Amino acid sequence: MASKLQQLTSKACQASQFIAKHGTSYHKQLLEQNKQYIQDPPTIEKCNLLAKQLFYTRLASIPGRYESFHKELDYAKQFWKNRKDLKVEDAGIAVLFGLECFAWFCAGEIVGRGFTFTGYYV
Template sequence: MAALGSKLAALQSKACEATRFAAKHGCAYHKTLMEKNKHHVVDPPTIQKCQELSKQLFYTRLASLPGRYEAFWKEFDSTKLLWKNRSNLKVEDAGVAALFGIELYAWSCLGEIVGRGFTLTGYHV
Protein backbone atom coordinates (compact mmCIF):
# COMPACT_ATOMS: atom_id res chain seq x y z
CA MET A 1 0.00 0.00 0.00
CA ALA A 2 2.94 2.32 0.68
CA ALA A 3 4.20 1.78 -2.87
CA LEU A 4 0.85 2.90 -4.25
CA GLY A 5 0.99 6.02 -2.06
CA SER A 6 4.47 6.91 -3.29
CA LYS A 7 3.40 6.40 -6.92
CA LEU A 8 0.40 8.63 -6.34
CA ALA A 9 2.59 11.33 -4.78
CA ALA A 10 5.03 11.13 -7.71
CA LEU A 11 2.16 11.36 -10.20
CA GLN A 12 0.71 14.34 -8.34
CA SER A 13 4.12 16.03 -8.36
CA LYS A 14 4.49 15.51 -12.12
CA ALA A 15 0.96 16.84 -12.70
CA CYS A 16 1.73 19.97 -10.69
CA GLU A 17 4.98 20.45 -12.63
CA ALA A 18 3.13 20.12 -15.95
CA THR A 19 0.49 22.59 -14.78
CA ARG A 20 3.16 25.14 -13.81
CA PHE A 21 4.88 24.69 -17.19
CA ALA A 22 1.60 25.17 -19.06
CA ALA A 23 0.73 28.24 -17.00
CA LYS A 24 4.16 29.76 -17.63
CA HIS A 25 4.47 28.99 -21.34
CA GLY A 26 0.86 28.50 -22.46
CA CYS A 27 0.10 32.12 -23.35
CA ALA A 28 3.28 32.53 -25.40
CA TYR A 29 2.61 29.25 -27.22
CA HIS A 30 -0.98 30.30 -27.97
CA LYS A 31 0.16 33.69 -29.26
CA THR A 32 2.81 32.10 -31.52
CA LEU A 33 0.39 29.48 -32.79
CA MET A 34 -2.27 32.06 -33.63
CA GLU A 35 0.29 34.32 -35.32
CA LYS A 36 1.52 31.48 -37.55
CA ASN A 37 -2.03 30.46 -38.47
CA LYS A 38 -3.76 33.83 -38.69
CA HIS A 39 -4.53 33.22 -42.37
CA HIS A 40 -6.95 30.48 -41.23
CA VAL A 41 -8.87 32.75 -38.84
CA VAL A 42 -12.09 34.37 -40.04
CA ASP A 43 -12.41 37.93 -38.87
CA PRO A 44 -14.53 38.76 -36.93
CA PRO A 45 -14.82 35.41 -35.09
CA THR A 46 -18.55 35.53 -34.32
CA ILE A 47 -20.87 32.72 -33.29
CA GLN A 48 -22.81 33.11 -36.54
CA LYS A 49 -19.64 32.74 -38.61
CA CYS A 50 -18.63 29.64 -36.62
CA GLN A 51 -22.06 28.10 -37.23
CA GLU A 52 -21.85 28.92 -40.94
CA LEU A 53 -18.38 27.35 -41.21
CA SER A 54 -19.58 24.31 -39.30
CA LYS A 55 -22.45 23.83 -41.75
CA GLN A 56 -20.08 24.30 -44.70
CA LEU A 57 -17.76 21.64 -43.31
CA PHE A 58 -20.64 19.22 -42.69
CA TYR A 59 -22.15 19.60 -46.17
CA THR A 60 -18.73 19.55 -47.84
CA ARG A 61 -18.05 16.22 -46.12
CA LEU A 62 -21.43 14.95 -47.29
CA ALA A 63 -20.65 16.07 -50.84
CA SER A 64 -17.38 14.11 -50.74
CA LEU A 65 -19.12 10.81 -49.90
CA PRO A 66 -19.80 9.71 -53.51
CA GLY A 67 -16.11 10.13 -54.38
CA ARG A 68 -15.06 8.24 -51.28
CA TYR A 69 -17.59 5.51 -52.01
CA GLU A 70 -16.23 5.12 -55.53
CA ALA A 71 -12.63 5.05 -54.28
CA PHE A 72 -13.55 2.39 -51.72
CA TRP A 73 -15.02 0.11 -54.38
CA LYS A 74 -12.00 0.61 -56.66
CA GLU A 75 -9.74 -0.39 -53.77
CA PHE A 76 -11.98 -3.34 -52.97
CA ASP A 77 -11.92 -4.50 -56.60
CA SER A 78 -8.13 -4.31 -56.68
CA THR A 79 -8.00 -6.35 -53.47
CA LYS A 80 -10.29 -8.97 -55.01
CA LEU A 81 -8.04 -9.10 -58.08
CA LEU A 82 -4.99 -9.46 -55.86
CA TRP A 83 -6.69 -12.31 -53.99
CA LYS A 84 -7.55 -14.07 -57.27
CA ASN A 85 -3.92 -13.88 -58.34
CA ARG A 86 -2.51 -14.72 -54.91
CA SER A 87 -0.27 -17.40 -56.40
CA ASN A 88 1.72 -14.57 -58.03
CA LEU A 89 1.95 -12.68 -54.73
CA LYS A 90 5.43 -11.63 -53.66
CA VAL A 91 6.69 -12.10 -50.11
CA GLU A 92 6.91 -8.31 -49.69
CA ASP A 93 3.24 -7.87 -50.58
CA ALA A 94 2.22 -10.61 -48.15
CA GLY A 95 4.34 -8.97 -45.45
CA VAL A 96 2.69 -5.60 -46.00
CA ALA A 97 -0.75 -7.23 -45.86
CA ALA A 98 0.18 -9.05 -42.64
CA LEU A 99 1.48 -5.85 -41.05
CA PHE A 100 -1.71 -4.05 -42.06
CA GLY A 101 -3.81 -6.80 -40.46
CA ILE A 102 -1.74 -6.65 -37.27
CA GLU A 103 -2.14 -2.87 -37.17
CA LEU A 104 -5.92 -3.16 -37.53
CA TYR A 105 -5.99 -5.72 -34.71
CA ALA A 106 -3.85 -3.47 -32.48
CA TRP A 107 -6.14 -0.48 -33.08
CA SER A 108 -9.12 -2.68 -32.23
CA CYS A 109 -7.48 -3.78 -28.97
CA LEU A 110 -6.60 -0.18 -28.12
CA GLY A 111 -10.20 0.86 -28.80
CA GLU A 112 -11.45 -1.85 -26.45
CA ILE A 113 -9.08 -0.69 -23.71
CA VAL A 114 -10.16 2.93 -24.15
CA GLY A 115 -13.81 1.89 -24.17
CA ARG A 116 -13.34 0.13 -20.84
CA GLY A 117 -11.87 3.24 -19.26
CA PHE A 118 -8.19 2.39 -19.77
CA THR A 119 -8.37 -0.80 -17.73
CA LEU A 120 -6.89 -4.05 -18.98
CA THR A 121 -9.36 -6.36 -17.25
CA GLY A 122 -12.54 -4.29 -17.45
CA TYR A 123 -12.77 -3.79 -13.68
CA HIS A 124 -12.47 -0.31 -12.23
CA VAL A 125 -10.30 -0.01 -9.14
Protein backbone atom coordinates (compact mmCIF):
# COMPACT_ATOMS: atom_id res chain seq x y z
CA MET A 1 0.00 0.00 0.00
CA ALA A 2 2.82 2.37 0.84
CA SER A 3 4.51 1.69 -2.51
CA LYS A 4 1.29 2.52 -4.36
CA LEU A 5 1.00 5.77 -2.41
CA GLN A 6 4.61 6.60 -3.25
CA GLN A 7 3.96 5.87 -6.96
CA LEU A 8 0.88 8.05 -6.91
CA THR A 9 2.78 10.84 -5.21
CA SER A 10 5.60 10.69 -7.74
CA LYS A 11 3.16 10.70 -10.67
CA ALA A 12 1.32 13.68 -9.18
CA CYS A 13 4.64 15.47 -8.77
CA GLN A 14 5.58 14.75 -12.40
CA ALA A 15 2.20 16.00 -13.59
CA SER A 16 2.47 19.21 -11.61
CA GLN A 17 5.99 19.81 -12.96
CA PHE A 18 4.74 19.26 -16.53
CA ILE A 19 1.86 21.67 -15.98
CA ALA A 20 4.15 24.26 -14.42
CA LYS A 21 6.50 24.00 -17.41
CA HIS A 22 3.97 23.86 -20.28
CA GLY A 23 0.72 25.18 -18.77
CA THR A 24 1.22 28.86 -19.56
CA SER A 25 2.06 28.31 -23.22
CA TYR A 26 -0.88 25.92 -23.62
CA HIS A 27 -3.20 28.44 -21.98
CA LYS A 28 -2.03 31.24 -24.30
CA GLN A 29 -2.36 29.01 -27.36
CA LEU A 30 -5.86 27.91 -26.36
CA LEU A 31 -7.01 31.50 -25.83
CA GLU A 32 -5.49 32.58 -29.15
CA GLN A 33 -7.24 29.79 -31.05
CA ASN A 34 -10.61 30.61 -29.47
CA LYS A 35 -10.44 34.40 -29.27
CA GLN A 36 -13.64 34.74 -31.33
CA TYR A 37 -15.58 33.35 -28.34
CA ILE A 38 -14.09 35.71 -25.76
CA GLN A 39 -16.24 38.65 -24.69
CA ASP A 40 -14.38 41.89 -24.30
CA PRO A 41 -14.43 43.46 -21.73
CA PRO A 42 -14.86 40.49 -19.38
CA THR A 43 -17.17 42.05 -16.82
CA ILE A 44 -19.46 40.44 -14.29
CA GLU A 45 -22.46 42.01 -16.01
CA LYS A 46 -21.48 40.45 -19.34
CA CYS A 47 -21.00 37.05 -17.68
CA ASN A 48 -24.42 37.30 -16.04
CA LEU A 49 -25.98 38.29 -19.36
CA LEU A 50 -24.39 35.32 -21.14
CA ALA A 51 -25.48 32.93 -18.39
CA LYS A 52 -29.06 34.19 -18.65
CA GLN A 53 -28.96 33.91 -22.45
CA LEU A 54 -27.76 30.32 -22.22
CA PHE A 55 -30.40 29.41 -19.63
CA TYR A 56 -33.31 30.93 -21.51
CA THR A 57 -32.11 29.62 -24.87
CA ARG A 58 -32.06 26.12 -23.47
CA LEU A 59 -35.43 26.71 -21.86
CA ALA A 60 -36.83 27.86 -25.20
CA SER A 61 -35.53 24.70 -26.90
CA ILE A 62 -37.59 22.38 -24.66
CA PRO A 63 -40.77 22.46 -26.82
CA GLY A 64 -38.80 21.44 -29.91
CA ARG A 65 -37.14 18.61 -28.03
CA TYR A 66 -40.49 17.56 -26.59
CA GLU A 67 -42.00 17.47 -30.08
CA SER A 68 -39.08 15.42 -31.45
CA PHE A 69 -39.40 12.99 -28.56
CA HIS A 70 -43.10 12.48 -29.28
CA LYS A 71 -42.41 11.92 -33.00
CA GLU A 72 -39.89 9.23 -32.10
CA LEU A 73 -42.35 7.71 -29.63
CA ASP A 74 -45.10 7.67 -32.24
CA TYR A 75 -42.73 6.00 -34.69
CA ALA A 76 -41.91 3.31 -32.11
CA LYS A 77 -45.63 2.77 -31.42
CA GLN A 78 -46.34 2.38 -35.14
CA PHE A 79 -43.40 0.03 -35.47
CA TRP A 80 -44.75 -2.07 -32.58
CA LYS A 81 -48.27 -2.12 -34.03
CA ASN A 82 -46.94 -3.34 -37.39
CA ARG A 83 -44.51 -5.86 -35.92
CA LYS A 84 -46.26 -8.68 -37.84
CA ASP A 85 -45.05 -7.10 -41.08
CA LEU A 86 -41.48 -6.93 -39.76
CA LYS A 87 -38.84 -8.27 -42.11
CA VAL A 88 -35.79 -10.20 -40.97
CA GLU A 89 -33.55 -7.39 -42.23
CA ASP A 90 -35.33 -4.82 -40.07
CA ALA A 91 -35.10 -7.04 -37.01
CA GLY A 92 -31.39 -7.61 -37.69
CA ILE A 93 -30.76 -3.87 -37.95
CA ALA A 94 -32.62 -3.30 -34.67
CA VAL A 95 -30.59 -6.02 -32.93
CA LEU A 96 -27.32 -4.62 -34.29
CA PHE A 97 -28.30 -1.13 -33.12
CA GLY A 98 -29.05 -2.49 -29.64
CA LEU A 99 -25.71 -4.30 -29.56
CA GLU A 100 -23.89 -1.16 -30.65
CA CYS A 101 -25.57 0.86 -27.88
CA PHE A 102 -24.58 -1.80 -25.36
CA ALA A 103 -20.98 -1.83 -26.65
CA TRP A 104 -20.73 1.96 -26.33
CA PHE A 105 -22.13 1.68 -22.79
CA CYS A 106 -19.48 -0.92 -21.92
CA ALA A 107 -16.74 1.19 -23.48
CA GLY A 108 -17.92 4.20 -21.48
CA GLU A 109 -17.82 2.18 -18.29
CA ILE A 110 -14.27 1.02 -19.04
CA VAL A 111 -13.13 4.57 -19.80
CA GLY A 112 -14.86 5.82 -16.65
CA ARG A 113 -12.89 3.34 -14.57
CA GLY A 114 -9.60 4.54 -16.03
CA PHE A 115 -9.27 1.85 -18.74
CA THR A 116 -9.32 -1.03 -16.28
CA PHE A 117 -11.49 -4.09 -16.79
CA THR A 118 -11.90 -4.96 -13.11
CA GLY A 119 -12.46 -1.53 -11.70
CA TYR A 120 -9.36 -1.69 -9.52
CA TYR A 121 -6.06 -0.01 -10.18
CA VAL A 122 -3.21 -2.45 -10.56
